[in-house]
Amino acid sequence: MPMIKIRGLNKWFGKLHVLKDIDMDVSPKEVVVVIGASGSGKSTLLRCVNFLEFAQSGQIYIDGLEANVKSKNLHQVRADVGMVFQHFNLFPHRTVMGNVAEGLTQVKKVPYKEALEQGADLLKKVGLSDKADVYPAMLSGGQKQRVAIARALAMKPKIMLFDEPTSALDPELVGEVLQVMKNLALEGMTMMVVSHEMGFAREVGDRVVYMDEGRIVEEGHPDQIYQNPSHERTKAFLGQIL
Amino acid sequence: MIDLPWDFTAIPRFFPGFYAAALLTLQITFFGILVGLILGLVTGLMRLSKNPLINTPAKAYIWAIRGTPLLLQLMIIYYGLIDLVNIERMPAAIIGLGVHNGAYIAEIFRGAIQSVDRGQREAALSLGMTHVQAMRRIILPQAFKRSVPPLGNQFIIALKDSSLASAIAVRELLLRARQMGSSTLMMLEMLMIVGIYYLIMTSVLNLLMGRIEKRLQVSDYQD
Ligand SMILES: Nc1ncnc2c1ncn2[C@@H]1O[C@H](COP(=O)(O)OP(=O)(O)OP(=O)(O)O)[C@@H](O)[C@H]1O
Ligand SMILES: [Mg+2]
Numbered sequence: 380m381p382m383i384k385i386r387g388l389n390k391w392f393g394k395l396h397v398l399k400d401i402d403m404d405v406s407p408k409e410v411v412v413v414i415g416a417s418g419s420g421k422s423t424l425l426r427c428v429n430f431l432e433f434a435q436s437g438q439i440y441i442d443g444l445e446a447n448v449k450s451k452n453l454h455q456v457r458a459d460v461g462m463v464f465q466h467f468n469l470f471p472h473r474t475v476m477g478n479v480a481e482g483l484t485q486v487k488k489v490p491y492k493e494a495l496e497q498g499a500d501l502l503k504k505v506g507l508s509d510k511a512d513v514y515p516a517m518l519s520g521g522q523k524q525r526v527a528i529a530r531a532l533a534m535k536p537k538i539m540l541f542d543e544p545t546s547a548l549d550p551e552l553v554g555e556v557l558q559v560m561k562n563l564a565l566e567g568m569t570m571m572v573v574s575h576e577m578g579f580a581r582e583v584g585d586r587v588v589y590m591d592e593g594r595i596v597e598e599g600h601p602d603q604i605y606q607n608p609s610h611e612r613t614k615a616f617l618g619q620i621l
Numbered sequence: 622m623i624d625l626p627w628d629f630t631a632i633p634r635f636f637p638g639f640y641a642a643a644l645l646t647l648q649i650t651f652f653g654i655l656v657g658l659i660l661g662l663v664t665g666l667m668r669l670s671k672n673p674l675i676n677t678p679a680k681a682y683i684w685a686i687r688g689t690p691l692l693l694q695l696m697i698i699y700y701g702l703i704d705l706v707n708i709e710r711m712p713a714a715i716i717g718l719g720v721h722n723g724a725y726i727a728e729i730f731r732g733a734i735q736s737v738d739r740g741q742r743e744a745a746l747s748l749g750m751t752h753v754q755a756m757r758r759i760i761l762p763q764a765f766k767r768s769v770p771p772l773g774n775q776f777i778i779a780l781k782d783s784s785l786a787s788a789i790a791v792r793e794l795l796l797r798a799r800q801m802g803s804s805t806l807m808m809l810e811m812l813m814i815v816g817i818y819y820l821i822m823t824s825v826l827n828l829l830m831g832r833i834e835k836r837l838q839v840s841d842y843q844d
Pocket of ligand 2: 421422423542543
């Protein structure tokens with residue numbers, strides 16, 4: 380059974396048709412990398428999977444259960460689907476530990492002391508144990524993004540979504556974030572990643588999905604897509620970004 | 622030298638005679654602001670709701686209050702409630718000032734809440750928080766911080782506006798000045814005394830708000 384199952388998804392912003400008949404399955408432990416030009420609908424697709432946006436038609440199943448705008452338990456569904464944003468969106472009024480512990484204490488109702496212990500483990504995992512008591516404003520972009528990943532992981536999500544997690548970073552900080560993501564992939568996390576980092580895609584990606592004007596134009600193994608794309612559009616796009 | 626028709630030596634002499642009135646001014650202002658803050662938070666949140674059943678009353682309230690003079694509002698509340706529940710002047714003044722400030726404070730809170738990056742709400746929701754949790758834990762704390770400077774401004778306006786309570790015969794500073802002025806025949810001197818009182822109070826309030834602002838700024842994080 381797929382971890383994410385999307386069927387016939389259509390999304391409009393006003394008159395703008397942003398997602399067109401999207402069908403997609405993501406298996407457990409699979410790492411899917413989504414690529415495509417600006418405005419092709421990559422973020423919107425991710426945000427639909429996390430129900431930050433709602434499609435006008437189609438179905439989305441998370442771990443076998445359908446959820447949509449009418450679902451009463453959307454916040455529980457969202458807790459199972461972690462999201463990492465391009466601009467980190469850390470809570471500026473909470474320390475690093477406060478950011479990581481927030482979901483634990485508020486959503487999972489974990490006692491504060493236990494949340495601190497789990498938080499410490501997570502910060503160790505992303506290599507930021509020494510920053511627990513610091514506020515996000517004091518961190519570099521790479522550190523912020525690693526905190527954001529730890530914050531999402533705290534919920535023990537079944538799926539992690541990454542929307543261009545490294546594109547707001549200085550080039551020298553990209554590696555440390557990708558490393559954390561690679562580790563996560565190797566541990567067997569189901570991941571949907573919008574990113575044009577080819578190295579990452581080829582190293583840990585199971586599949587690359589190319590989107591154009593709201594449609595999935597082509598998908599396949601990273602080596603095939605990057606070396607031997609079958610569609611002209613994919614070729615043209617890869618020619619631009621590589 | 623020109624002989625002035627005023628006796629400014631009366632100012633220090635009569636100054637202490639205004640303590641009680643100043644206390645009333647402070648009370649009206651303090652409780653008026655308190656009522657205004659509660660009303661402002663509630664209507665500010667209602668105003669942001671997408672449900673027209675919730676946001677329409679808030680919009681109507683803000684529209685009516687901002688479109689009519691405070692003096693009229695005070696009188697409507699006083700003469701309206703006096704028929705209904707035989708209200709005292711002081712509570713009427715507090716309610717009037719509170720209801721008036723509530724509309725302005727609602728707009729301050731609304732603006733501050735809207736100024737918080739929408740990514741904050743999305744991050745909170747994506748953790749599995751409910752909308753209420755996201756508002757209470759993530760958005761409001763940041764919004765409150767941003768509303769401190771405009772709130773300070775509004776508090777000073779409220780302090781000065783409390784003088785309008787004189788129109789419903791609350792013996793706050795201004796009314797006291799007019800009564801003393803008539804009885805001593807030194808109207809200008811008495812009005813000057815009240816001016817000094819207001820200046821002292823607004824200056825102290827200004828200083829206080831500046832302190833709070835600075836505290837919030839240096840405390841641990843920046844936006
Ligand atoms: N909230 C919104 N309201 C209206 N239009 C939107 C909204 N969000 C996105 N769009 C539009 O939908 C289209 C797809 O946007 P989306 O952000 O999904 O693209 P993207 O592939 O992620 O692009 P990028 O690479 O620039 O992030 C764009 O034309 C965008 O302007
Ligand atoms: Mg995007």
